[in-house]
Amino acid sequence: MKKHTVKASVAFDFKGEHFSSSVSIDLDDFFRTSKDLSHCYVELGKAIGFDCYRYEYDVMESEVIHFSEPTGIAVDFVENGELDWLGLERAWQDHGGMVVIADIARKKLGIEDLDGEPQLAEALLAAYRAGRDELVVQRYQTGPF
DSSP states (O other): OOOOEEEEEEEEEETTEEEEEEEEEEHHHHHHTTOOTTHHHHHHHHHHTOOTTSHHHHHHHTSOOEEEOOOGGGGGGEETTEEOHHHHHHHHHHHHHHHHHHHHHHHHHOOSOGGGOHHHHHHHHHHHHHHHHHHHHHHHHHOOO
């Protein structure tokens, strides 16, 4: 299975001391557990040994994270140290959707490779997105309780 990762780095100075941290972010873990971009600071802080109650952590959060070394679907969403998080999240969801619809196409339609059926793949992916988006709307309307 292909890994989807990105390296997050931050460097800053506080009270005359230089701090820097880099971590490899497993995007599958992030998206599966509904973590957002701000959680990168938590991971970077852990790598240095900071918890969120230290002044150094607050200073670190004011710095822009530099992203590099993307793998998997992240390759198309990192440019000049910046990460298009929303685009990446949507692509990750679509990637998962493609896995689901490829399995459905294989089991229900006998189609082994959707690459040869791009219109069908797009139609199935659109149906998948519509169902997923409807579930999100329903959860929002009914609330978590």
